[in-house]
Amino acid sequence: RGIATEVNLVWLRQQRYRYLVVSRERKRRFDPERAVSIQNASGETLQLEKVLCEDGKEVRLYCHSERRAKKEEAINERFVKRFEAALDKIAAGLSNPRTTKRIDRLWERIGRLKEKSRGVGQYYDIELIPDTNGEKAVALRYTRKVAHNGPISHPGVYCLRSSETDWDEETLWRSYITLTDLEAVFRSLKSELGMRPVFHHKEERADGHLFITVLACQFAQILRRRLADQGIHASWRSLRQQLSGQVRVTAVFQQPGGQSLHVRKATRPEGQHLKICRALGIDTQPGGAHKYIH
Structure with missing residues (x-):
């Protein structure tokens, strides 16, 4: 996802590279009536909606996970309650003689609340009612807007972008999961398996260090594959924690x-x-x- 900027994707297409990345776009969409259902390794049902771009050169895959939706709903609800409680505190403070009532200062405070709200603040219409002089606020009102194409309206949805327009929904998603597994392998190489840091100063010793690390990675993958055949799907880090x-x-x-x-x-x-x-x-x-x- 870190390299999936629009500029980088344009460059990839110009160089005729194939790609499959997580979209960085903020808008979300998902139509369950057009989606197909598959099951992942843990038995969870996922819904996938494939949308071909107008120019026919790129495809988007909108993925909906029920487990992820429940997690995001809980997170969103926590930030909604926190944001509304902060607004209620500001409103209650307007009747206190010792609190700040200047409108410009209150907007600064509200702006800081929005920055910390993890995007929840954009779904609120906030109004400060001024006094006769227009400098101080006498009341604060807020209403929650209807959310469209966002994490609140579409919890549990993420989007993949790919140049492989001929692949079906399941092939796109399975390929993406393979990529995430490879990324996990590289993280494991750099951490638990000890590829970094390399303290050797001689080239042959550094080569030996890297060879042993890659060999250990191969053994780890063989063990994971054998366990997967028996219905045990776990990362190497998780296996180490369980066996410890x-x-x-x-x-x-x-x-x-x-x-x-x-x-x-x-x-x-x-x-x-x-x-x-x-x-x-x-x-x-x-x-x-x-x-x-x-």
């Missing part, structure tokens, strides 16, 4: 002769951890049990 609950512990027992018996073994896996181990066909008690007397 099992650790190796050492219990020490004091024997009658004064010596200590040390028993080292892995803790017992539970829940999702056990499910992952069984899906991969690996030992649920890695490392076995080791005993030694000291």
Whole structure:
């Protein structure tokens, strides 16, 4: 999405590059009667509406997710309540002798509220009622406008833009999900798998560092693919968090002769951890049990 500016897209078309990007346009639209339904990896139903541009050189795919809609509705409702509470506070303060009533100062305050409202403020008509001199406000009134083509009127909708006008709705969306998965892989390479930072000063050591990181990434993707075949769809970061609950512990027992018996073994896996181990066909008690007397 960061490179999907209009200027960049024009350049891509001029250079005859193919592209599939998330649209940066603020307006949203979605017609469920023209949409087709598909299911993602987690079983959620998505609705996709494909719209061909007038020049026939680009296509837009409007995607609606019910889960995303509920999340956005909750966020929007929180910002709506916060914005209206702030306006009510300003209105109540106009009857207080110690609060600011100058109209220019109040508009500045309202402007700051709109900046912090995550776009909610644009859906309100706000009016300050002046006194006889026209310098101070005696009342504040606001009404909520009907929202069109925005996050409030179309929660859970996002738009993809592509030069692949011949692809159907599902192919466009599946390709986009593949791109997001690749981006997640690169993030994992740079963070958990340790590609960056590179502290080596010699070229051959830096090459070895990068080779080991890429090799680790390949192993991680193989594990994810095997888990996906068993119905477990999770990022590498999520898998690491789930598997981190099992650790190796050492219990020490004091024997009658004064010596200590040390028993080292892995803790017992539970829940999702056990499910992952069984899906991969690996030992649920890695490392076995080791005993030694000291």
